[in-house]
Amino acid sequence: MGLLAKAPEGRIAELLDARGDRPGHDWLRAPEIGSVMVRGRTGGTGAPFNLGEMTVTRCTLKLASGEVGHGYVQGRRKACATAAALVDALMQTECADAIRRAVLVPLDEEQAARRATRASKAAATKVDFFTMVRGED
Amino acid sequence: MYVAVKGGEQAIGNAHAWLAEERRGDPAVAELGIAQIREQLAQAVNRVMAEGSLYDPDLAALAIKQARGDLIEAIFLLRAYRTTLPRFGASRPVDTADMACDRRISATFKDVPGGQVLGPTFDYTHRLLDFKLAAEGEVPPAPERDPATGPVPHVTGFLNREGLIEEEPGVDTIPPDLTREPLEMPAGRPLRLQSLSRADEGFVLSMAYSTQRGYARNHAFVGELRIGAVAVEMDVPELGFAIEIGEITLTECETVNQFTGSKSEPPQFTRGYGLVFGQTERKAISMALVDRALRWEELGEDFEGAPAQDAEFVLSHADNIQATGFLEHIKLPHYVDFQAELELVRKLRREAEEVRSSALMGGLASHDGQEAAE
Incomplete structure (x- = not known):
């Protein structure tokens, strides 16, 4: 679900729809936009404190075959939350493997590539210290 | 009227x-x-x-x-x-040790594990206007290098091992929330940090600068400054477990401060902490300095009367929306208020006039009396 939460705008729907029509569903909770209070810890490891909020969109749906899917995505993205919930529900059906290959694997690879690019750029800015020759006599 | x-x-x-x-x-x-x-x-x-x-x-x-x-x-x-958003809940505290760092520097240890990573910084630029930006042009891609895999531990962890710095033992209390309960004094550290994290950058910067200039001096080193993405996890009741609900960029600053010890604490380094949304390092460093200054009481230090030590002063004036709301409201119509003031001043002037004229009369009378006595 972490992969789905962080997927770029529209990407889940794109991958999901590429493999055919979406199954029908009923809403148990229609997509809604809200906030989550993000917490940190004093000194990084101490007591929790409230840092500030972030926007989150969530929904819950039920497939005709009965599986319940939850979608939680970062930001205000009702279409993405819907697609995420459908993927979550379909992962409980017999087409779980197909969905994994069609949606989750590409999302995972794309996320890993984005991370690797940033990490490589950061690594290029790492300081290599060298010792100046000291006059020691 | x-x-x-x-x-x-x-x-x-x-x-x-x-x-x-x-x-x-x-x-x-x-x-x-x-x-x-x-x-x-x-x-x-x-x-x-x-x-x-x-x-x-x-x-x-x-x-x-x-x-x-x-x-x-x-x-x-x-x-x-x-204020219009329903609150779905609170996240688990983010794990900044697990940050995917774009930038990570330490001013205290040169050879820190994980290295000194500069990231996309204004530091070391010449602060000369770049007229190339006024013309349209493509930017060449930034150089890349194989990233070292391995942990990027918090610098304060090293000092902890020697016992030279105060510990930050993890507890799991529910922190107070400024957005739900009004700020009340005395404010504990979690409440102070929430307030400082959303405080006006200029105000926090000035408060921090005042401590550097000697008002509640507590010489600070930037033990570590890191900027990067952290995962946000939340326990979701309908699932019964925690899921990642997103990823945010944070700036974290940990300062290491001189401390000669007090009645309750041994000589050791103490800590100031800053954590702010986004790439916001000026604010995060300022926050850490002010956090440290506000900790005088729990560390058994003296109150020197410095503004940055006064939690009531700092926290009550740090929020720019509260400040601007109260400041700017005075430009809105106050016709009736002012009418009352006008009436009051007129009345006071009338009364002052009456006192003066009666004093003048009295003065003449006493003058006459004096003369008569002589």
Whole structure:
């Protein structure tokens, strides 16, 4: 679900729809936009404190075959939350493997590539210290 | 006598129409898109998210456009929007040790595990205007290098091992929330940190600077400054476990401060902490210095009467939306208030006049009396 939460705008729907029509569903909770209070810890490891909020969109749906899917995505993205919930529900059906290959694997690879690019750029800015020759006599 | 009236709807409507036109500026110049602001004015977006206390780059960019670049006005818009959102819950505390660092530097240890990673920084630039930016042009891609895999531990962890720095033992208490309960004194450290994280950057910077200049001096080293993405996890009741609900960029600053010991604590280094949304290092460093100054009481230090030690003063004046709300309201109509003041001043003048004239009469009388006595 972490992969789905962080997927770029529209990407889940794109991958999901590429493999055919979406199954029908009923809403148990229609997509809604809200906030989550993000917490940190004093000194990084101490007591929790409230840092500030972030926007989150969530929904819950039920497939005709009965599986319940939850979608939680970062930001205000009702279409993405819907697609995420459908993927979550379909992962409980017999087409779980197909969905994994069609949606989750590409999302995972794309996320890993984005991370690797940033990490490589950061690594290029790492300081290599060298010792100046000291006059020691 | 002022009689209550209403009116001005037409004038207000026209003023707002003109504002919209002025906001757009010269129609011959291309209109600014939200995505352009989000991508190219990222530092403004970061500041609005941090002080608006809501992490959403698109909304912050929209607020900046609507506010014509007035960042406090944009923060106000974001804060107002925030109040309309239902709260789904609170996250687990983010694990900053697990941050995917874009930048990570230590001013205390040269050879820190994980290295000194500069990241996309203004540091070491010459601060000369770059006229190339005034012309359109492509930017060459940034160089890349194989990233070292391995942990990037917190620098304060090393000092902890020797027992040279105070510990920050993890506890799992429910922190107080400024957005639900009004600020009350005395404010514990979690409440102070929440307040400082959303405080006005300029105010926190000035408070921090005052400690460096000697008001509540506590010489600070930047033990570590890190900027990067952290995962946000939340326990979801309907699932019965925690899931990742997103990823946010944070700036974290840990200062290491001289401390000669007090009645209750041995000589050791003490800590100041700053954690802010976005790439916002000036604010995070300032926050850490002010956090440390405000900790005088729990560390058994003396209160020197410095502004940065006074939690009531710092926390009550740090919020730019509260400040600007109260400050700017005085430009709005106060006709009736002022009418009352006017009446009062007139009355006081009348009374003063009466006192003076009667004193004058009395003075003449006593003068006469004196003369008679002589």
